[in-house]
Amino acid sequence: MESNVENLGALERRFDIKVSLAKLQNEIDSRLKRLVKTTKLHGFRPGKVPFKMVAQLHGAQVQQDVLNDAVHKEFTDTVKELGLHVVGYPRFEAKSAGDEGQNYVFSATFEVYPEISVGDLSKQTIERPNVQVVDADIDKTLEIIRKQRIVFNKVDRAAKSGDRIKINYHGTIDGIAFPGGEARGVQLILGEGKFLKDFETAVVDMAVGATKSFDLVFPEDYHGQEMAGKKATFEVTLESLEEPVLPEVDKEFVKSLGFPDGDIKKLREGIQQDLEREVSKRTRSKIKEQVMQSLLDTTPLEVPSVLINQEIERLMQSAKNNLDARGVKAAELSLKPEFFKDKAEYRVKLGLILAELVKLHSLKASPEQVRHIIEDAAQSYENPEQVVKWHYASSERLQEAESLALEENVVSWALGKIKLVDKDVTFDDLMGISRNGAIS
Secondary structure, eight states, X not given: OOOOOEEOSSSEEEEEEEEEGGGGHHHHHHHHHHHHTTOOOXXXXXXXXXXXXXXXXXXXXXXXHXXXXXXXXXXXXXXXXXXXXXXXXXXXXXXXXXXXXXXXXXXXXXXXOOOOOOOOGGGOEEEXXXXXXXXXXXXXXXXXXXXXXXXXXXXXXXXXXXXXXXXXXXXXXXXXXXXXXXXXXXXXXXXXXXXOHHHHHXXXXXXXXXXXXXXXXXXXXXXXXXXXXXXXXXXXXXXXXXXXXXXXXXXXXXXXXXXXXXXXXXXXXXXXXXXXXXXXXXXXXXXXXXHXXXXXXXXXXXXXXXXXXXXXXXXXXXHHHHHHHTTOOHHHHTOOGGGGHHHHHHHHHHHHHHHHXXXXXXXXXXXXXXXXXXXXXXXXXXXXXXXHHHHHXXXXXXXXXXXXXXHHHHHHHXXXXXXXXXXXXXXXXXXXXOTTSOBX
């Protein structure tokens, strides 16, 4: 067997494997003799079929199996001898079978792991968000809690934005009803955007029991293509009308939030503690994101395509599972591998860098670290102890916690080298909350 390794690219390699079939004959005969004991053939007792007949029946398949095993063994021995770190599986191709079929030559094409050399992190600078939770943040959170506990009361007046209404409607296009254009007892809150803006605007100022007809034009990008860009006529009847009522921040309200003595001051202190915990978590997350990007920026490397393809498959399967859970068929959204390529390459590169750092600097996760991560995550659930047991009952879930612990160790190591500067930001900026309250 000869092995002159060719470099076909940054990570792709190829070498030839020569196998002498004559040297494999003993193994071929040995396997055929074992088959004699189990081969069944009409007219012969079990184990009494002549060797020659067994060879005629199974000889070609046995020869192919022995040849395949020999090629794989030669490949494994060669890459071990040469110290090559192979990714995935090689691709074997027959090149020639000469000497009356006694000698075979195969080419083995494969990828190897890249050499990883982490760059100089001391020249990297990352920002640490510096956030102070102020009274305005507590007030805003308290307002969100009030809105979550809104109640609706019937009212005798015209409808306006924010009201909860119940309607019947019937729509036509050129006098003809269309799919989804009719419904009864539909409930919506005006201004939330459940219906088209022009539809909701037309309903404003209607009174209970009133019926109104109006036209609207569906947007060109409307999800129902048969209606997109077309003008429809709707007839709407308002069945009921309720106005929103926010609860007062009084003792009863405070008690309902888990403070038995109804002390508003304690409620605000509790909210502040919750917000500060969120600040701490988000700050660590922001620092981690920047550390990971610094590692990528200072460590250029080629990534084996086989690893990228495997990660694309995982990401696609995860996306399909999430869509299935929401009742959306993945086929309807035309999920394509290229949609996931950049993310897959990012994750594979980062994974290789992290693995190298863990190995070089002994950054392995301790059982105590893993336990802390699991217990910390469990605190947001009603029964933390059960959640902890649930994690430890699955090696896959436990591995996720171990991966997070490894990442924390890498971040701690990197922060000993990277320049860290504080940057004052608001709570909303840190959490990605826009002026209208939406989270980005």
